[in-house]
Amino acid sequence: MTEIDSSTDSTSRTSLRHGREMVAIPGPSIIPDEVLEVFARPMPDLYEGPIIETSHDVRRRLPAIARTSGEVFIVTGNGHAAWQMATSNTLNAGDKVLVLEAGRFATVWGEYSAISGIDVEVLPGDDHHPVNPDAVEQRLRDDTAHDIKAILVAHVDTASSVRNDIAALRAAIDASNHPALFMVDCIASMGCERIEMDEWGVDIAIAGCQKGLMVPPGVSFVWVGPKAARAYAQAKDRVGYFDWERRRDTSNEYAYYAGTPPIAHLRGLQVAFDLIDAEGGLDAVWQRHAVLGDAVRAAISAWSVPGGVSFCIAEADARSNCVTTMLTGATEPEPLRSLVRYQAGLIVGLGIAGIDGVRIAHMGHVNPPMLLGTLGTLEAGLVASGAELGASGVAAATQVIARHLQR
Numbered sequence: 001m002t003e004i005d006s007s008t009d010s011t012s013r014t015s016l017r018h019g020r021e022m023v024a025i026p027g028p029s030i031i032p033d034e035v036l037e038v039f040a041r042p043m044p045d046l047y048e049g050p051i052i053e054t055s056h057d058v059r060r061r062l063p064a065i066a067r068t069s070g071e072v073f074i075v076t077g078n079g080h081a082a083w084q085m086a087t088s089n090t091l092n093a094g095d096k097v098l099v100l101e102a103g104r105f106a107t108v109w110g111e112y113s114a115i116s117g118i119d120v121e122v123l124p125g126d127d128h129h130p131v132n133p134d135a136v137e138q139r140l141r142d143d144t145a146h147d148i149k150a151i152l153v154a155h156v157d158t159a160s161s162v163r164n165d166i167a168a169l170r171a172a173i174d175a176s177n178h179p180a181l182f183m184v185d186c187i188a189s190m191g192c193e194r195i196e197m198d199e200w201g202v203d204i205a206i207a208g209c210q211k212g213l214m215v216p217p218g219v220s221f222v223w224v225g226p227k228a229a230r231a232y233a234q235a236k237d238r239v240g241y242f243d244w245e246r247r248r249d250t251s252n253e254y255a256y257y258a259g260t261p262p263i264a265h266l267r268g269l270q271v272a273f274d275l276i277d278a279e280g281g282l283d284a285v286w287q288r289h290a291v292l293g294d295a296v297r298a299a300i301s302a303w304s305v306p307g308g309v310s311f312c313i314a315e316a317d318a319r320s321n322c323v324t325t326m327l328t329g330a331t332e333p334e335p336l337r338s339l340v341r342y343q344a345g346l347i348v349g350l351g352i353a354g355i356d357g358v359r360i361a362h363m364g365h366v367n368p369p370m371l372l373g374t375l376g377t378l379e380a381g382l383v384a385s386g387a388e389l390g391a392s393g394v395a396a397a398t399q400v401i402a403r404h405l406q407r
């Protein structure tokens, strides 16, 4: 059986979906054809030949992706595996971590850490605002005994679409003179949003390959700054598979991956990095995401009326450039998602973690025709659902794109 999806929703009459489906969920993202092609290549000898150079090349280029001169580990596993690598190499059971709640994912990281015996304290937040740096500073000042060993936060939370201000959080930690490690989940944001690991004083950054980095899911990354590397010496509850020491053997690719390397993913990452370079580097990639993010925000602003669609995130400058969670007001989100999915071939993300809305992804390999198609189809779905709209969101998004087309 293949995965051809011929299912319909109960309301289907005439379906317009039969063309190339547009998957606009916040990861896995759209994979470039150049990356997909290398996944079809046969497997080589893993101990010698060009795959070794591919692995070295990917490892050489990864620090620049997070803007760090520190070391990086590649995990054959998803973002959850990278979370575990980060905490198991730096913390012990019984150590306290402070999870900065804003949306869902930092909290889940905390929940998984708790399974390993880590004492998790959540600094409460909500689904509509970024983490408040003042609250972080106050909590850390109150921790005079320095019980808190690490701070866990998501740069972009994929449930709420909030973007936390990592530089401001670092400043809050510094202002409190607190020594905790600062660990940042950049799983949604890496390759989409500006990330300056060293400049922002991030001790551990984490990403997956399946979002801004444009490679099918299965590999994740842990970038390690010097302070986190030093914390390793105190970590007594290390997990064999994730242990950094064995993976540091630079003469042995098999050891670096703790087993067989993820060969197809390494080839795909090399192509993805070539695509980033061909675009003009990370600054150009971040700029494209900023424009596409502006276009989505222009569309939602135009659609918005009281009681109608609105942003999940209250503060305009805390809305991410890689995913936007839209609350649908009087229109129920799930019938809307079904409508555009089964009748028009557009798959937008479902609301998760109790957030009643839809998530529009604009991460990775996305350009104006893909985005305007997404917004236009969503607008058609809203109109067909009887939603009251302020004005055409597509027209507003088109204006944003037009301003960035240079003649």
Ligand SMILES: Cc1ncc(COP(=O)(O)O)c(C=O)c1O
Binding pocket: 026, 027, 078, 079, 080, 081, 105, 154, 156, 157, 158, 159, 185, 186, 187, 188, 208
């Ligand atoms: C911000 C964030 N953190 C962590 C995760 C978990 O990553 P994974 O599903 O690869 O384990 C996700 C997944 O969507 C995410 O968006």
